[in-house]
Every structure is written in structure tokens, then in C-alpha cells.
Amino acid sequence: MKLIKNLFLLLALGSVVLLSACHKTELLTLSQPVLQISAPITSDTLKGTIKGTLLSGKTYYFKSDITVNDGDTLQMQAGVKLIAIGDGKTYQTSPEIIVHGTFISLGTKDNPNYITVGNYTDLHSQAAAGNYANVFQGYWGGIVCSPSTTATATNAAPAGGDLIIKWTHLEMAGGPSGPNNDPAIYAQGDPRYIIYFGNIKKNFVLEDSWVFGSKDDAIRVVGGKINIMRNTFEICGQSGGEFFNMKSGTVGDIAYNMMIGAATNAIKASDSGSSGTQCNVNMYNNTIVNCGFRQTKSGRGGSINYEKAARGLVYNNLIVNCRFGLRLVNDADITNIKYNSQLYYGNSQTIVNQFNSADGVATFQSNDVHSTTPQQNNPLFISYDLNQFNYTASPGPLTAAQQPAYLVQVGSGNFRLQATSPAASKGKTDFQPLNLVTSTGTTASTVTLPGKDLGAYQIDGTGNQH
Structure with missing residues (x-):
């Protein structure tokens, strides 16, 4: 009996140690048991109305639209490939996933999922060689x-x-919409987004994922509780479009994302749409590089943009060689936008002059790291040359063909910080994420708290895990 009591004591002490070892920069939700397999889907071809579980290790294909009905759930286990067979020429040959119910993709670090096209390996190779015609x-x-x-x-x-x-x-969505699409979402013929989410009462969680090669906006949210954490966004928008575009009714946090090569802004918040719930999104600890140069409209395109009564907190972001820096339009909810502790870097005077967008009202704050001289305050990424492209000769707008792959993709670059980086220990940590997502168990969010270092990668190894 004494031996059993001692065993229970050891187990209890071990639990305390494990709980205390959880990194203080994470808000952890104790998960419920792993989701049970519901209605395993064994056919490798999907069509029509579907629900159930796509099984680990299997590849599935869809050539026409598939729909998850209201009240139903489609779940992807870890290690699933879901392949769209399309050519992007017409809406009939550009199938989409229509979700009126719940869609869950639970990849893991060691066994990620793919929602892409059949020739995605070739398309990545083409992009790595600077050929973007097929990527878009x-x-x-x-x-x-x-x-x-x-x-x-x-x-x-x-x-x-x-x-x-x-x-x-x-990856690589954007086929033209057609008469079967909701006209409130897409005008006929518009390029479609990789993700459209519009439900003010529900949750959108995107964590530790990769977003690549959209024709226009990669993601657009028109209402919902969001948590967008620790993702990598690369080369989205052929001649316009954001990585992440939000409208009225969107509330939540966007943090620790690596964002390189957006056509327009990396992140945009607007309260347009009049949902009755103000667009309120915090954007902190993101690394934003080489964004905004493919947008052809004057004054558009850069890094972070708030407009039309949107509000939020903007702290701890690295804004590097972006065509425009922080843009707060005077019709945003300026009174309720708090911002500070950004690092701005530009390798040309043109970029430096637009650290605060000239058509906005943002000003430098007390803890911003900035200079009036080009090539000052290099954030010292571990292996990425910020001056390999001459933005003095090419201040934008640029076509995709004018942008080498290293400007729009992570590639072999390592965007973690050296210990001597001017971004080290400059982060603001005395604020809280909104943390509004209500999903629980295996679908719960892991919200990473504000970091002491600027950008998506913390020197202690926390933050973005890509």
C-alpha cells in the first residue's frame, strides 16, 4: 500500500512539473480526447455532398464542386492530400469546396496535410526558378x-x-467564379480566394500552416472569430490582393506569421460591410518582407493597413523592404488603434520615405526602431540578404516577372534573428490577445502571447515553428 501511495505521489509531482514547464508565451487549452473517426471516407474520388473523415495517409481527388451541408462535418486526419483537378480556365473546370457546415484539417508538424493541385511539386519548382505564370x-x-x-x-x-x-x-486557388457562386461573395468571373470565411457567429482557426500562390486575395474574412497564428504566407496576388483581408464582423488575433511577397498588403482590416460588429483585430509579432510591389494602383500596397472604422492593436512587427509601411487611413477608428514597437527597414530612400504611408495618419511611436537613412537597423536575419535587390532602380510597381524568387518566397532564407539583432528584446509584452475563438478539444486554438523579440521568430525558439 505504501508503494502505491508513493507511486501516486510521484505521478502527481510529475504532473506539476509538466504543467509548470509549459512555455509562458502560450495560452494552452487542455484538449479533450482526439476526435473519433466518423464515417470514414474510403473512395479516393469526392463529389457532390460529403461528410465524414478523410483518412490518414490517403490521397483524395475532386474534379467538381463538393459541399459540406449545414450541420455536417468533413474532417481531414493528419497526412491527407486533397487534390483539386482543374485548369482555372472556367468556373466549370475550377472546382471548389463549399462549406455550410464544419471543415477540419488536423495536420501535424511531422505529418502535414495538403489542399492543393495535382502538379503542385512542379509549380513550386517553377516558382523557385522565377516562373510564376502557372502559379497564378x-x-x-x-x-x-x-x-x-x-x-x-x-x-x-x-x-x-x-x-x-x-x-x-x-495552394494555388483563384479560378473564375460562375453563376453557381453567391453574388454577395463573388461577382461572376472574379478570381476566387483560397479561403473565404463569412460567419460572424463561428470560428476560423489557421495555425502553423502554409499559404501559397493565390491569384487574388489569399484569404478573405467577412465576419467571424479568428485566430491566425504561426503561418507562412508566400507569393499571393498576381497584380493585386492581400494575404489576409478582413471586413466588418471580424474579431481576433493575427500573430507570428511569416509573410513574404504579397501583391498588395500583407494584412488589411476594414469595417466595410456594416455587420453590426466592428472589425477589431490585433496584429502583433509578424515578419513582413517585400510586400506591396505588384499593386498597380497609386498609394496601395505594403504591410499593415487599417481603414473604414476598423480597429486593433499593432505591436512588435518587423516591416522589411515593403513598398509602404504602416498605413492607418484617417477613416479608420484611429482613437482605438494602438501601435508601437515596430522595426522598419528599407534598402532604398523610396522605401524609407514611406515607413509611414504618406496617404495615412500613422506616425512613429516611442519604441519604434527606424531611421531616415537607407539600410539602417538591419534586423539581422540568420541567412537572408536584404540588399540583393535594388529597390532604388525598381521602386515599383513591379510585375511578378520582375521579381526574383527570393523576393516572394522563403526559399533557402532563414528569417530567424541573430542574437545581436536590433529587434532583440524590443517587444511590447504588457498586452493581451483578444483570444476570442471558442472551439475546444483538438480544434482549440493555441494562442502565442506577445514576444519579447520583434517579428514572428523568437530568439529562444518559440513563435513561428516553420
């Missing part, structure tokens, strides 16, 4: 998440569901 083809129609018209009209529960995506590659 928009082979499929993306994921469209919104309540069904019937559920919305009758106020029938559950009226749509959550979108939960972890450790998943999302």
Missing part, C-alpha cells in the same frame, strides 16, 4: 465557408460551422 493560374475555386441560405433565413441552428486548419498546405 488559379486551378481551383478555393474553400467557401458561409451559412446556407436556408439556415440563415430560418435562423435554424447551427447556421454554419467552424473552419479549423492546422499544419496544412493551402
Whole structure:
């Protein structure tokens, strides 16, 4: 009996040690048991209305639209490939995933998921060689998440569901919309996004994932509780479009994302749409590099943008060689936007002059790291040359063909910080994320708290894990 008591004591002490060892920069939710397999999907071809579980290690294909009905769930286990077969030429040949219910992709670090196209390896190789013509083809129609018209009209529960995506590659959507698309989302012929999410009552979680090669916006959110953490965004938007574009009703946090090569802004918040819930999004500890140069409209395109009554907190971001720095338009909710502790770097005078966008009202704050001289305050990435492209000769706008791969993709670059970086220990940590996502168990969010170092990668190894 004494031996058993001692064993229980050791187990209890071990639990205390484990809990105390959790890194203080993470808000952890104790998970419920792993989701049970519901209705395993064994056919490798998906079409029509679907629900159930895509099984680990299997590859699935869809050539026409597939739909998850209101109240239903489609789940991807770790190590699933979901391949769209399309050519991006018409809406009929650019299939999409229509989600009126819940869609869950639970990849892992060692066994990530893919939602992409069949020739994604070749397309990555072409992009690595600087050939983007096929990358922007928009082979499929993306994921469209919104309540069904019937559920919305009758106020029938559950009226749509959550979108939960972890450790998943999302790639190369943008095929033209057609008459089957909701005109409130897309005008006919518009390029579609990799993800559209529009449900003010539900959750959108995107964690530790990769977003690559959209024709226009990569992701657009028109209402919802969001948590966008520790992802990598690369080369999205052929001649316009953001990595992450938000409208009225969107609330939450965007942090620890590596963002390189957006056509326009990396992140944009606007309260347009009049949902009744103000767009309120915190953007902190993101690394934003070489963004904004493919946007052809004057004054557009850069790093972080708030406009049209949107609000939020903006801290601890690295804004590096972006065409425009922080842009706070005077019609944003300026009173309720708090910002400080950004590091700005520009290798040309043109970039330096626009650290605070000239058509906005942002000003430098007390703890910003900035200079009026080009090539000052290099953040000292471990292995990336910020001066390998001459922005003095090419201040923008640029076409994709004018941008070498190293400007729009991570490639062999290592964007972690050297110990002597001017971004080290400059972070503001005395504020809290909104942390509004309500999903639990294996679909719960892991919110990384503000970091002491600027940018997505913390010198102690926390933050972005890519």
C-alpha cells in the first residue's frame, strides 16, 4: 500500500512539473480526447455532398464542386492530400469546396496535410526558378465557408460551422467564379480566394500552416472569430490582393506569421460591410518582407493597413523592404488603434520615405526602431540578404516577372534573428490577445502571447515553428 501511495505521489509531482514547464508565451487549452473517426471516407474520388473523415495517409481527388451541408462535418486526419483537378480556365473546370457546415484539417508538424493541385511539386519548382505564370493560374475555386441560405433565413441552428486548419498546405486557388457562386461573395468571373470565411457567429482557426500562390486575395474574412497564428504566407496576388483581408464582423488575433511577397498588403482590416460588429483585430509579432510591389494602383500596397472604422492593436512587427509601411487611413477608428514597437527597414530612400504611408495618419511611436537613412537597423536575419535587390532602380510597381524568387518566397532564407539583432528584446509584452475563438478539444486554438523579440521568430525558439 505504501508503494502505491508513493507511486501516486510521484505521478502527481510529475504532473506539476509538466504543467509548470509549459512555455509562458502560450495560452494552452487542455484538449479533450482526439476526435473519433466518423464515417470514414474510403473512395479516393469526392463529389457532390460529403461528410465524414478523410483518412490518414490517403490521397483524395475532386474534379467538381463538393459541399459540406449545414450541420455536417468533413474532417481531414493528419497526412491527407486533397487534390483539386482543374485548369482555372472556367468556373466549370475550377472546382471548389463549399462549406455550410464544419471543415477540419488536423495536420501535424511531422505529418502535414495538403489542399492543393495535382502538379503542385512542379509549380513550386517553377516558382523557385522565377516562373510564376502557372502559379497564378488559379486551378481551383478555393474553400467557401458561409451559412446556407436556408439556415440563415430560418435562423435554424447551427447556421454554419467552424473552419479549423492546422499544419496544412493551402495552394494555388483563384479560378473564375460562375453563376453557381453567391453574388454577395463573388461577382461572376472574379478570381476566387483560397479561403473565404463569412460567419460572424463561428470560428476560423489557421495555425502553423502554409499559404501559397493565390491569384487574388489569399484569404478573405467577412465576419467571424479568428485566430491566425504561426503561418507562412508566400507569393499571393498576381497584380493585386492581400494575404489576409478582413471586413466588418471580424474579431481576433493575427500573430507570428511569416509573410513574404504579397501583391498588395500583407494584412488589411476594414469595417466595410456594416455587420453590426466592428472589425477589431490585433496584429502583433509578424515578419513582413517585400510586400506591396505588384499593386498597380497609386498609394496601395505594403504591410499593415487599417481603414473604414476598423480597429486593433499593432505591436512588435518587423516591416522589411515593403513598398509602404504602416498605413492607418484617417477613416479608420484611429482613437482605438494602438501601435508601437515596430522595426522598419528599407534598402532604398523610396522605401524609407514611406515607413509611414504618406496617404495615412500613422506616425512613429516611442519604441519604434527606424531611421531616415537607407539600410539602417538591419534586423539581422540568420541567412537572408536584404540588399540583393535594388529597390532604388525598381521602386515599383513591379510585375511578378520582375521579381526574383527570393523576393516572394522563403526559399533557402532563414528569417530567424541573430542574437545581436536590433529587434532583440524590443517587444511590447504588457498586452493581451483578444483570444476570442471558442472551439475546444483538438480544434482549440493555441494562442502565442506577445514576444519579447520583434517579428514572428523568437530568439529562444518559440513563435513561428516553420
